[in-house]
Amino acid sequence: MANTPHGGVLKDLYLRDAEKYASLRAEAETLPSLVLTDRQLCDLELILNGGFSPLEGFLNEKDYNGVVENMRLTSGLLWSIPITLDVSEEDIKVSQIQPQQRITLLDSRDYEPLAILTVDDVYQPNKSKEAEYVFGADDSAHPAVYYLHNVSKQFYVGGSLQAIQSPSHYDYVANRYTPSELRAHFKKLQWTRVVAFQTRNPMHRAHRELTVRAARQRKAHLLIHPVVGLTKPGDIDHYTRVRVYKALMPKYPNGMAELSLLPLAMRMGGPREAVWHALIRKNHGVTHFIVGRDHAGPGKNSQGVDFYGPYDAQALVEKFKDEIGIEIVPFQMVTYSPDSDEYIPADEVPEGVKTLNISGTELRRRLKTGLSIPEWFSYPEVVKVLRQSHPPRSQQGFTIFFTGLHASGKNAIARALQVSLNQESTRSVSLLMGENVRAELSSELGFSKRDRDINIGRQAFVAGELTRAGAAAIVAPIAPYDDARKQARKTIEKSGGFYLVHVATPLEECVKRDRDGVYEKAKKGEIKEFTGIDDPYEVPQDADLVVDVTKQSVSQAVHEIVLLLEKDGYVGSS
């Protein structure tokens, strides 16, 4: 028998409202609507499918105050994280949000109606109080507190929901189970004791060991239940992680473990989040839940001190364990002993016995630099997945962004660089020359600051996409303005390497080298807003390399760029 839901009844609103589907859908067309944010979408999915039972909607003010102040709904039931629908003053006006009003909630990705909300109340939360009570500090170094103050809107809307349909998913659909589906699955498998493991990180040998230990101790089966909604900013993306989990599953004995993906928006709320996680797992029919050291920890506060103690989460869950009605399995930190070639719980390591570990930061460093990842730490199948998503620099894309006056020699250097890089077989090389871009992408633009900025923005977008796909992009505009160049760096650096090369050939030399005589025309006023003549060129202070064709040849300039790329591992095998 699967565990009973929190509050006794699984609030699967899809099942409850299925027979009214046609009328709700028709009514949804006639109502004012509200487009949900990514977090609201995750929350809505778990309210509608019963993952957040006993909730049947977003918290009204009374429930919100109860949850914030003492983790209680007005029904008296335990609930630790406020599930709120935040809206702006503008939303209230546009969507006609007021008590009793019915509002259609739309998926932001396809504007499909997902549910109808009957508004209970609209209230203004005390966000600092929410931060203090729920997350332990009003400190924006905490991602949820940052969200509260900087992303979440000013008002909350409480109200009950009627389900129309679930948000569409196009990734790993077969591995997504609602609580009802998971309960049916457990029944089919005849699983009665199930230990769930929550994670937002890739899993390695140590995780396999600790989950098997938990299952063995409790004579239970295992549910690997990772979060694929929203996790901590900077985490490894869920596509990679799910590929990792799938590579890991065959390492469990047949029939021992199942994988199910949870569309939860985590808050990184430590102790309160651990209670919430346990309640969610209970709703999914799970009987045992592993709570780790620093469970859902957000890291350090603005003073450099951990927000929560390492065992605060275990302590709070332990305090409420009877009420939660799920058996807590404290996370046994396991560590590798090279002498005996096995994993042992950290607290059982005999005095003087050497152990090994690789931290998340160290793993990311090894992935980035292509350094080896030992077999004792992870499985080759898992490492292969991680390496595919984190190729070494020699396989990552980069952009060489030239800036300089007309006829400074940047075009010749850019062409020569393309030829030189083409000698390497590892990536395709794309060249975006100023005049070609003007003809192909920016033909309607002139040379005002605004138009030049748009022109540079477009090139940065294209170069960023090429870089993300692993190519080498060479961009060679005049790019006279510092803010546009900085913006380009910001855009492209998200996707890979970025190097600003200033071709600093002096203006007199450019004028001399100018075969088309455009400088002469500009001087006579026949061409207006010409850079260097009657339009500014802001000399970059942040160039990664400065070259000047009066001081070096094209081939020397290319060589200096190649040396820069080699230093960072983009060319030449390390």
Ligand SMILES: Nc1ncnc2c1ncn2[C@@H]1O[C@H](COP(=O)(O)OS(=O)(=O)O)[C@@H](OP(=O)(O)O)[C@H]1O
């Ligand atoms: N008013 C004015 N100012 C500057 N440049 C001018 C102007 N009118 C035409 N051209 C020619 O346009 C070529 C491309 O300019 P860019 O797109 O690189 O300029 S910008 O980066 O948008 O500022 C650029 O050529 P290259 O330097 O060879 O790329 C210029 O010769």
